[in-house]
Amino acid sequence: MSKSSASPNAPGFAKTFVYPALLIFAVPLGSLLFFLHVQASFDADLLASITQQINQDAEMPAAEKAEAIQFFTDHPASELVASGDADLGLTPEATGYYAMFRWLIRLSLWSLLAGLAVLALVGACIPISMRSHHAQYLCLSIGWHVLRIYGALQTIVIGVLLVALSFWVTAFWFEIYFVKLIFIAGAMALLGIAAVLKGIFKSTPNENHIVGEPADPVANAALFNRLKEICAKVGTTPPDNVILGIDNNFFVTEMPVIVKGKQYTGRTLFVSLSLLKQLHEEEADAILAHEMAHFSGQDTLYSKKISPLLTRYGHYLGALQEGGASLPVFYFMNFFRALFELSLSKLRREREFRADQIAKQTTSTPAMAGALSRVIAYSAYREEVQRQLFSEEVALEQANVAERVEQGFPEYAATFFSQPDVGELESAHPFDSHPPLAHRLEAVGLRIELPEMQALLAQTGNGRWYERIADAAGLERAQWDEFEAEFRQYHEQSLPYRYLPATDQEREVVVRHFPGVSFTGKEGELRIDFEKMAFTKWEEPIYFREILQLQMTEGGELQIKLQRGSAKQKASIKLQKFPNQQEVLDALNRFWGRYQTAVAYQSERAEKTS
Structure with missing residues (x-):
C-alpha cells in the first residue's frame, strides 16, 4: 500500500x-x-x-x-x-x-x-x-x-x-x-x-524471492478446480504455480520466482491466506478473476520481457552516477528513463482497468468494488498495526501482528471510507504499481462517497476460500511465526539507535549491541563506549554530548572541538599511531553514528509530542 x-x-x-x-x-x-x-x-x-x-x-x-x-x-x-x-x-x-x-x-x-x-x-x-x-x-x-x-x-x-x-x-x-x-x-x-x-x-541478477508455501494441487484440488473455472470464464489457462503466503496482496507473474530456495517458472499466482480469511467468497472470486485477466491480456508476459531491460537500465544509471565525466550522460539517460516511466504508467493503468472490468463482468460490480476496497483497507490497517508496534520504545515480548490485525480489522474496515485521503490509496504489488482506489472504483461504476460503499465493508468476510485450502491455519500460523520473530529482532536492533540511555534497562540494551572497545597505539590506549571516548593522554574522557565537531586531517589526526560548560575546547588523537588505524576509525564512526542517530530520533520524537 x-x-x-x-x-x-x-x-x-x-x-x-x-x-x-x-x-x-x-x-x-x-x-x-x-x-x-x-x-x-x-x-x-x-x-x-x-x-x-x-x-x-x-x-x-x-x-x-x-x-x-x-x-x-x-x-x-x-x-x-x-x-x-x-x-x-x-x-x-x-x-x-x-x-x-x-x-x-x-x-x-x-x-x-x-x-x-x-x-x-x-x-x-x-x-x-x-x-x-x-x-x-x-x-x-x-x-x-x-x-x-x-x-x-x-x-x-x-x-x-x-x-x-x-x-x-x-x-x-x-x-x-x-x-x-x-x-x-x-x-x-x-x-x-x-x-x-x-x-x-556488470552482471545484473534479477532474482525474485517470494515468502510462501507452494500449494499442492492434489491436497488443494478445490482451489485448483475453482481457478480452472475462473480461467475458463476469463479466457486463459490456469497458473502453473500457486504460492500461499501472508503478504497483504495477491499478484501474478511470469518471471521466475524463488520460494524456499527452489525456482519456479511459468505462470505463478500468489494468494494471501491472511486476506482470504477476510474476504467474502464472491470478493475472492473477483480478485482471482482480476489476476487471471492479467494472464489473458499478456500483461505478465510483457512484464517478464520488460523487467530485465529496466533492471539493466537501472544498474547502468547507477554506474554512470558514480563516474566523474559520466555524470552528464547519467542525467541525459535519467531523463529518458523518466519519459519511459510515463509510458509504463499509462499502460499499467490501462491493464489494471481492463482486469478490473473483466473481474466485474465475471462476478459483479459490488463484488469487485468490495474486493478492491477490502484488500486496500487490510493493507492500510496491517501497516498501521506494524507501525504502532515498531514505535514501541521497549523490546517486544511478543510481536503479535497477526492477532492484532485479525481482531481489529473488522472495526477498521467498517469505518474505512470515513478516513481522509482513502481514494489515494493503492494496492501493494512487488512487481508493479496500481491506480488509486478512487479511480478504480469510478472505472467500475462506483464512487467512494456513495453510502453503499461503506456498507460493502461493514459485513465481515466469510472466508470461504480460506476454508477450502488444506491446512490453511497451520500454513498461515507458521509463516506468521517466522515473520513476527524477524519483526521482533529488527525492532530490537533499532532500539540502540533510539536511546540516549536514561534507565538501566535502556543502558543494557545499548551496551548489548554496542559493547565498549579499546585500541592500543604508540601514544597510549583509546577506549570507546556508547557515550564517550577516553585516551591515555587526555586528563578526562570526552563525552559524545560535548562534541561539536570531529574532523580528520590528511595526516591521519582526529581533531575534536567540544563544549564544556561555557568554554570551547580542543583535543586531538593521532590515529596514524595505531597499527590498526582503519579499525579505530570504523569504531569511531560506528559509535559516533549511533549517538547522532539517537539524538536525531529523540529530537524528532520530542517535536511530535510537544
Whole structure:
C-alpha cells in the first residue's frame, strides 16, 4: 500500500530531469566554441605574420601582394593546413596544434549532432511506446541499446574534451598550464570510462524471492478446480504455480520466482491466506478473476520481457552516477528513463482497468468494488498495526501482528471510507504499481462517497476460500511465526539507535549491541563506549554530548572541538599511531553514528509530542 501526494514545493519535471539532461551538451558546445576561437586566433596571428612578410618583399609587385594577401585572407591557415594545398612553412609543433584543434572541433560537433539525433530518435519512441505492450517493449529495447552505446561513446568524448580544455584554457589565455588541473580532468575521464565499463559488463541478477508455501494441487484440488473455472470464464489457462503466503496482496507473474530456495517458472499466482480469511467468497472470486485477466491480456508476459531491460537500465544509471565525466550522460539517460516511466504508467493503468472490468463482468460490480476496497483497507490497517508496534520504545515480548490485525480489522474496515485521503490509496504489488482506489472504483461504476460503499465493508468476510485450502491455519500460523520473530529482532536492533540511555534497562540494551572497545597505539590506549571516548593522554574522557565537531586531517589526526560548560575546547588523537588505524576509525564512526542517530530520533520524537 502506498499513498501518493504531490508536495507544492516539490521540483517540477523540467527542473528534475530536463535541465540536468541538457548538461550533456555543455562540454561539447563549450569545447566547440572555445577551440573555434583558439583556431581563429591562431589563424589571425599567422595571417598577420604572412601579410607582414608579403609587404616586406620588395621584389613582389603591388598587384601580386594584394592578390596574395587576399588569398590568405579568404583561405585561413587552418583550412590550408588541413587540405595541404599550401606550404606555410609551419613548425611541426604548430602543424600539430592545428591538427589537434581540427579534431577537437570535429569531435565536439559530432558529439552535439549525435546528442540531437539520439534526442530525436529516443524521444520519438515515447509516444509510439504508449500504443501497446508490444510497441512499448520494442521501443524500450531499441532505446536501451541506442542509449547504452551512445552513453559509452559520449563519456569517452567528454573525457577527451575535458582533458584538452584543462590544458588549453589556461595555456591560451594565461600562457601557463597546471599539471594538477590536467591530472584532475584525466582522473574524471578515467572514472567516467570505468563507470561505463562497469555498467556494461556488470552482471545484473534479477532474482525474485517470494515468502510462501507452494500449494499442492492434489491436497488443494478445490482451489485448483475453482481457478480452472475462473480461467475458463476469463479466457486463459490456469497458473502453473500457486504460492500461499501472508503478504497483504495477491499478484501474478511470469518471471521466475524463488520460494524456499527452489525456482519456479511459468505462470505463478500468489494468494494471501491472511486476506482470504477476510474476504467474502464472491470478493475472492473477483480478485482471482482480476489476476487471471492479467494472464489473458499478456500483461505478465510483457512484464517478464520488460523487467530485465529496466533492471539493466537501472544498474547502468547507477554506474554512470558514480563516474566523474559520466555524470552528464547519467542525467541525459535519467531523463529518458523518466519519459519511459510515463509510458509504463499509462499502460499499467490501462491493464489494471481492463482486469478490473473483466473481474466485474465475471462476478459483479459490488463484488469487485468490495474486493478492491477490502484488500486496500487490510493493507492500510496491517501497516498501521506494524507501525504502532515498531514505535514501541521497549523490546517486544511478543510481536503479535497477526492477532492484532485479525481482531481489529473488522472495526477498521467498517469505518474505512470515513478516513481522509482513502481514494489515494493503492494496492501493494512487488512487481508493479496500481491506480488509486478512487479511480478504480469510478472505472467500475462506483464512487467512494456513495453510502453503499461503506456498507460493502461493514459485513465481515466469510472466508470461504480460506476454508477450502488444506491446512490453511497451520500454513498461515507458521509463516506468521517466522515473520513476527524477524519483526521482533529488527525492532530490537533499532532500539540502540533510539536511546540516549536514561534507565538501566535502556543502558543494557545499548551496551548489548554496542559493547565498549579499546585500541592500543604508540601514544597510549583509546577506549570507546556508547557515550564517550577516553585516551591515555587526555586528563578526562570526552563525552559524545560535548562534541561539536570531529574532523580528520590528511595526516591521519582526529581533531575534536567540544563544549564544556561555557568554554570551547580542543583535543586531538593521532590515529596514524595505531597499527590498526582503519579499525579505530570504523569504531569511531560506528559509535559516533549511533549517538547522532539517537539524538536525531529523540529530537524528532520530542517535536511530535510537544
